[in-house]
Amino acid sequence: MADDDNTSSEEQEKPKSKMLIIIIAVLVVLLIGGGVAAFLMMSGGDEPASEEPAEPVQQPAIYYDFKPPFVVNYQWKGRQRYVQMSMSIMTRNAAAIDTINTHMPLVRNNLVMVLGSQDFEMLRTPEGKEALRQSVLEEIQKILTEEMGEPAVEQVLFTNFVMQ
Structure with a gap:
């Protein structure tokens, strides 16, 4: 019976550890995505747009x-x-x-x-x-x-x- 108790506790810990790894991976992806979004928002508005105005499209003759x-x-x-x-x-x-x-x-x-x-x-x-x-x-x-x-x-x- 003692062997049965050891195997059941190991089986219960494997799904918990898989779930913990999935949650950590999702949090890491969200943090990286949030950091990239914050960087893009912060760097986009500081400088005036240096783009040249688009040339007008010439109509057909x-x-x-x-x-x-x-x-x-x-x-x-x-x-x-x-x-x-x-x-x-x-x-x-x-x-x-x-x-x-x-x-x-x-x-x-x-x-x-x-x-x-x-x-x-x-x-x-x-x-x-x-x-x-x-x-x-x-x-x-x-x-x-x-x-x-x-x-x-x-x-x-x-x-x-x-x-x-």
Whole structure:
């Protein structure tokens, strides 16, 4: 019988010692986790944020074609000459397209006036075409600035340029 008493007391102490080890391990993990959390909270608020502001994400380009093409006539060396231009604009603001559509008569009128005031001889050179492109861009930006408060158009592109 004495042997029975010894084995039963050893069996009772094994589960108690396992439970004690589990409790100690959980407490150690909680203390380490609490220490890490306290460190992160204390170190995060002392210094001002030195991060640079995020760069704005650039919107995708939106292209708008002017339809029908522009046709302008010129007197050059005593003969009637014609220039036909198909143009597109590039913007990243959909509101600019809506504004152009709303004010299309004004836009087309001003562009015809800009196109008609050019020198035919100058338009024959690449520099003349680039100067015309810049003039058209400035005119469109001027109209958009007056109507919506910002220039909104980045580029004017000639998609067809025929001179005869």
